[in-house]
Amino acid sequence: MRRTIFDSDHADFRESLRTFLQREVVEHIEEWESAEIVPRSLFAAAGAGGFLGMEIPEEYGGGGVEDFRFNAIIGEEFARAGAGAAGLGLTLHNDICLPYFMSLANDEQKQRWLPGIASGELITAIAMTEPGVGSDLAGISTTAIRDGDHYVLNGSKTFITNGINSDLIIVAAKTDPTQKHKGLSLIVVERGMAGFDRGRNLSKLGLHSQDTAELFFADVRVPVANLLGEEGLGFTHLMQNLPQERLSIAVAGVAAAAAAFEWTTEYVRERKVFGKSVGSLPTTRHTMAEIATEIEVAQHYVDQALLALNSGELSAVDASMAKYWCTELQGRTVDRCLQLFGGYGYMNEYPIARAYADARVTRIYGGTTEIMKEIIGRSLDI
Known part of the structure; x- marks a missing residue:
């Protein structure tokens, strides 16, 4: 089904981000993986490109647009480029930390901190x-x-x-x-x-x-x-921001699953076994059909959750459902896709191997799957 939640401004933003990723990120992934850290210059470059602090008012150097769909595009495109880990710091900065400064900072704090947060000079x-x-x-x-x-x-x-x-x-x-x-x-x-x-x-x-x-x-x-x-009131402040944090993780989860599916689709078309492509085998087609269906269904739930967040209607339960389902989906998908790569899937030179290792923690941070189920279960009044 066609995704209908984005408009031309989002399309332009996505295209600009893809250019940024090719210029500033993709060729450095292996270097950053070995160093186990991205350089601070990545934040400065993202700030200069307009990919930080999109909701920060223009008077403080931000984009002045309160629309979480732009944040979602960043999560999706970093995953698509096989750079989800490199983008995690930017996502934390934009999606998880910034809301606290936007909603809780007084005027003096905003003047002191927001310009640096928007430019990437101050990393959060x-x-x-x-x-x-x-x-x-x-x-x-x-x-x-x-x-x-x-x-x-x-x-x-x-x-x-x-x-x-x-x-x-x-x-x-x-x-x-x-x-x-x-x-x-x-x-x-x-x-x-x-x-x-x-x-x-x-x-x-x-x-x-x-x-x-x-x-x-x-x-x-x-x-x-x-x-x-x-x-x-720190506990109250933390609870108010958790739905957006969990939706951000869900966005990244389904995007990572979609990226793994794309890499695997290309691989099984080309890889030959017994004179035939791996993709031509019924077992492969059925596995890929299951994965495609799960991603498609999850993506549309996440899209509706994004609209609900923008309108102030995303509940803690809805966000917990998104986080639970999409991170579990991510784990299942990368595992099944790696299997279709055979021995090559276990080699770090293939992005599916990195995606496999990266996926495991998403069921833990931001609230474990067990905590998500407890939040959902308590809402059922049973």
Whole structure:
């Protein structure tokens, strides 16, 4: 079925992005995979191209357009180019971190931070996860205790995307350790603050070109002016942004599945077995038919979710369904597609091998599949 959610402006944006990817990204993928990080210059180039901060008002250097379909195009095209890991930092910057600055920052904070976020000069990250604490935000032990005009921040975070490259880190910390959810606040830590240290760039199964780090805070004095939103409402602020975060992951999931399908379609047409193309075998055709159907159905659900997000109607349950289904679909698809490549699918020179390793974590970050099912299940009133 034809996708109908995009207009000519989106088509122009997509074409411009494809040019950007060919010029700035594709030829560097292997280099960045080996380095296990993308250069900061990628963010600056993306900012100059208009691919950062599309919703930031023009007065702060952004695009001035609140339309998440542009964000979705970025996720889709990075996946199509086999560069999903390289694009993850940009996606986190645009889709997950920026909404906090847009909805919670006061005028002074916006003037201080938004221009750099739009240009790529200030790279963002969000730090929630702690060692031993996964989805239970109430269990966070990092503290930010008020001392005059500063908070004194102590604790550590792990698995932080953009952890090495970031300049502005939204840190979830307890400003009132006697409370659970109600004691949580969001504090923006800036690069170079005394007592703030980054650990190693974590070695991962996949997503090798994405920097993921441990962060440590030892008596970091953060100005109260860096409080994002209201003190004690950090948990509420986090919950309000989760549907968009989960939809962003769903967009990337179905896009990665579609990319794997395209690579596999081309391969099975050309690869010969017993004098025939692999694609001519009934078992292959049936497998590809199943994959094509699952991707097509998922894509149209995601498209409707994008429209719902734009209109302010995307619920937490709808976003959880999208995230659960599309990341599971991504995992199934890359596994089945790799099988059709045979031994070559296990070789890192083929993008399907990288996609296989990259896919595994999507069922974990942003809320595990099990958490998504629990959110959906609780809505059923059974």
